[in-house]
Amino acid sequence: MRRATHLGFVAAAVFTVMVLVAAVPFWLNRSVNVMLAQARAELLAQQRLDDILTSVRDAETAQRGFIVTGNDAFLEPYEQARRTLPGALHEAKEKARTDAERATVWRISRLVDLKLAELDETIQLRRHAGFEAAERVVSSLRGKLYMDELRRIVAAEQVRGKARRDALRADLLARSEKSFYVSVAATAANILVLGVLLLVVTRVLRERRAAAAQLEAQAGELAQAVALTTRHNRELTVVAELLRAVDAVPSVAAAGLVLARAMPKLLPGVAGTLFLLRDDDNQLDREAQWGTPSDQPPVIDIDACWALRHRARYRTAGHGEPACAHYRTPVDDAPGRLCIPLVTHDDLLGMLHLEGLATGPGQDEQERVAVTIAEQFALALGSARLRESLRRQSVLDPLTGLFNRRHFDAALKRELARARRKNVPVSLVLVDIDHFKRVNDDYGHAVGDAVLRTIAQQLRQGIREGDVACRYGGEEMVLLLPECAAADARARAEAIRVALATVTPNPEGEGPERITASFGVASYPVHAQDAESLFWAADKALYRAKQEGRNRVLMGA
Helix, strand or coil: HHHHHHHHHHHHHHHHHHHHHHHHHHHHHHHHHHHHHHHHHHHHHHHHHHHHHHHHHHHHHHHHHHHHHHHHHHHHHHHHHHHHHHHHHHHHHHHHCCCHHHHHHHHHHHHHHHHHHHHHHHHHHHHHHHHHHHHHHHHHHHHHHEEEEHHHHHHHHHHHHHHHHHHHHHHHHHHHHHHHHHHHHHHHHHHHHHHHHHHHHHHCHHHHHHHHHHHHHHHHHHHHHHHHHHHHHHHHHHHHHHHHHHHHCHHHHHHHHHHHHHHHCCCCEEEEEEEEEECCCEEEEEEECCCCCCCCCCCEEEHHHHHHHHCCCEEEECCCCCCCCCCCCCCCCCCEEEEEEEEECHHHHEEEEECCCCCCCCCCHHHHHHHHHHHHHHHHHHHHHHHHHHHHHHHEECCCEEECCCHHHHHHHHHHHHHHHHHEEEEEEEEEEECCHHHHHHHHHHHHHHHHHHHHHHHHCCCCCCCEEEEECCEEEEEEEEEHHHHHHHHHHEEEEEEHHCCCCCCCCCCCCCCCEEEEEEEEECCCCHHHHHHHHHHHHHHHHHHHHCCCCCEEC
């Protein structure tokens, strides 16, 4: 009876440990699914707000085109926004999950209504009262205030959403680590309990060898379960690190190097190639490779891959199966290939091509891991692309490609502070196109825009790599020249002025035969000690250049 009691106690301990080990992956999987669902919901909510902002911006662009030209063809994006915005706003309101989100969506809805009303007003004025009447309303900056507030709210929501996603990732890593420790402890406890059990069974119950064999089989199954749990934990940890690294990269292209470092850890012995879709066409560029992949072309078309054509993963294992057109090595020579499209929010971002996958036991497990990696990487890649696009839009002038005024103001303060610390000069060059209003009046705003682009290109070619060229407003541009004395800045401005007078202002079509510009130069610390004074010193020099006949470079007094 006493021996039976000992055996029962040991068996109960084994059962308890097995239940614990089996419960760990279930609990972790459930937690991961909940967190992933929350992360997807955050991304979808941000995407809805970004789509609303894009629609309003397209409507505003259409309004500007119509006011400038009076051509109804420009209003098609505006009409499209009018049709889609109510549904998008309604969806955002319906799917808001908290009071704070609902309040934000209602504020956005109110701003959209005000902005559309302002657009309606200017369009009607342009139709019935002409360009000047519409221009007066636009010049009131009422519509700009609505758009600035709308952009601010959407940007704030993006910051809050990123903070919430970072918190989810941190929680996921913490739970994964906790699960790992629990699994290790459970394994150690199970080994100890099994050792005691085998000792008791060997010494006392030799006649029950069949029961001992059964227990050994159970121990093997438990070890497999522990190994599987440990492997899953390791995969989750690497995937979480991958997502965190992608979230921190400065550009979409840099995400490929992050994936190339993580894939050998997740799929050892499997080679691969990452292709990313270009922004302007249906071609994909080879962005990164790892392992020993077969020869892959640097650029492929969407039609060259079965997975890209059907937006679903496609596997080839040899034996005459249809192969993708981008394979340069026969399938029989490199079996176990898998193409997985990278898709998020129904948008194709790229394709993951893997080689050397198992063709027998382990095939399904490898494919499961690959698909999981592709899905999570696509979500992170979509977020990185969105951040990169918003960052570009916030600092670049869309017409000329130069930096905008907002970036210039920040750069000027930063460079002045650096100049004070290092005791070096910094110069400012204001550039104003001579008689630019005549270009718009005589040839139209399209030619005027082309002239602005030509001048912007000349400015970029005439400065150093570390200099900053900005469009300050209208036809006025500004050059920020760090560690450049006044005389050197004047010489550089003179070289740009001479080069500008020799180029064709609009190489693509009609326009003036020649264009000139006036330049005002000021330098710290010779002409001013702070940002505002330095700018006004350059502005006064520019004004004198205009007064003395234009097409010249003058230095600040």
